[in-house]
Amino acid sequence: xxxxxxxxxxxxxxxxxxxxxxxxxxxLRGLVNNHSRIHIPGNESxxxxxxxxxxxxxxxxxxxxxxxKFYDDFSNSIFFKxxxxxxxxxxxxxxxxxxVTDWSLSGVLEAxxxxxxxxxxxxxxxxxxxxxxxxxxxLKTLFPTAKFIHIIRDVRDYCLSIxxxxxxxxxxxxxxxxxxxxxxxxxxxxxxxxxMQIHYETLCEAPEKVLKSICEFLEIGFESQxxxxxxxxxxxxxxxxxxxxVQNNSGKWRRQMPPQRVKRVExxxxxxxxxxxxxxxxxxxxxxxGATKMFYYSKMDALNxxxxxxxxxxxxxxxxxxxxxxxxxK
Numbered sequence: 001x002x003x004x005x006x007x008x009x010x011x012x013x014x015x016x017x018x019x020x021x022x023x024x025x026x027x028l029r030g031l032v033n034n035h036s037r038i039h040i041p042g043n044e045s046x047x048x049x050x051x052x053x054x055x056x057x058x059x060x061x062x063x064x065x066x067x068x069k070f071y072d073d074f075s076n077s078i079f080f081k082x083x084x085x086x087x088x089x090x091x092x093x094x095x096x097x098x099x100v101t102d103w104s105l106s107g108v109l110e111a112x113x114x115x116x117x118x119x120x121x122x123x124x125x126x127x128x129x130x131x132x133x134x135x136x137x138x139l140k141t142l143f144p145t146a147k148f149i150h151i152i153r154d155v156r157d158y159c160l161s162i163x164x165x166x167x168x169x170x171x172x173x174x175x176x177x178x179x180x181x182x183x184x185x186x187x188x189x190x191x192x193x194x195x196m197q198i199h200y201e202t203l204c205e206a207p208e209k210v211l212k213s214i215c216e217f218l219e220i221g222f223e224s225q226x227x228x229x230x231x232x233x234x235x236x237x238x239x240x241x242x243x244x245x246v247q248n249n250s251g252k253w254r255r256q257m258p259p260q261r262v263k264r265v266e267x268x269x270x271x272x273x274x275x276x277x278x279x280x281x282x283x284x285x286x287x288x289x290g291a292t293k294m295f296y297y298s299k300m301d302a303l304n305x306x307x308x309x310x311x312x313x314x315x316x317x318x319x320x321x322x323x324x325x326x327x328x329x330k
Contacts, residue, residue: 015126018133022161023153024200040126062103106142153200156253167304172297
């Protein structure tokens with residue numbers, strides 16, 4: 001019901017949804033997950049780079065003792081525990097081993113994701129971890145068939161949102177937005193055919209158009225139910241708990257950001273904003289935030305984030321969330 005014929009292709013993943021936090025990655029995951037073939041876990045992983053960097057600890061994973069050590073470490077991660085809790089399903093060591101067809105690290109990781117994908121009776125797997133915007137070259141090396149969907153939001157609304165959510169400094173957020181998006185676009189130039197860039201604003205205003213283009217990118221048939229979120233996708237901000245796409249959730253900076261703040265953000269990001277198709281009043285050269293100010297802002301952001309985590313999560317999870325965020329927003 002409500003489905004178009006889903007074109008069958010050889011592509012079975014992975015799909016990586018990346019972007020800066022507060023840029024619509026949760027909404028995009030929720031919509032893409034409505035496709036009859038796609039499953040992206042509802043929990044962010046963050047741990048692929050860690051296990052890649054520490055792969056020498058485990059040796060040949062086809063050996064039972066080595067895989068057991070890997071499983072013990074992986075199953076002790078916050079990602080594994082959160083996923084088990086949210087899905088009410090835990091993959092056992094034996095079940096995981098039986099799914100592995102390639103004993104490289106990437107093959108073992110893929111088997112893990114496929115366990116949950118197959119539980120949903122789907123065949124295309126993926127991951128939504130915003131911080132992987134900084135790890136696309138590694139992910140492409142590990143998973144040569146990977147396709148990346150990079151969602152971008154107007155930096156002025158992004159700065160407002162990140163400030164509301166975690167009391168982060170908007171000037172530092174603007175500089176990070178500029179630098180991270182520039183780097184991501186540079187990284188993606190090496191695998192352009194497998195990289196797609198979309199805008200949060202367009203997704204909200206014309207979801208069917210954007211989702212059709214995503215399906216074309218993935219070489220699968222569009223399904224109409226993709227445009228209808230089945231449950232809330234946001235747990236922070238102005239759209240928290242909302243079921244559905246909020247079409248007017250953009251341009252807030254025009255009403256809520258002081259003119260001098262707008263001017264400073266545009267001084268930092270104006271050239272990139274224009275390149276991405278956003279309207280900008282500032283016409284001068286980029287004006288970066290100085291290193292001393294960035295350092296000071298980073299320490300204040302870290303303190304505010306720690307306060308947020310400790311007030312919303314138990315100690316272990318709070319420290320995990322804080323640590324992963326600090327690695328991303330260094």
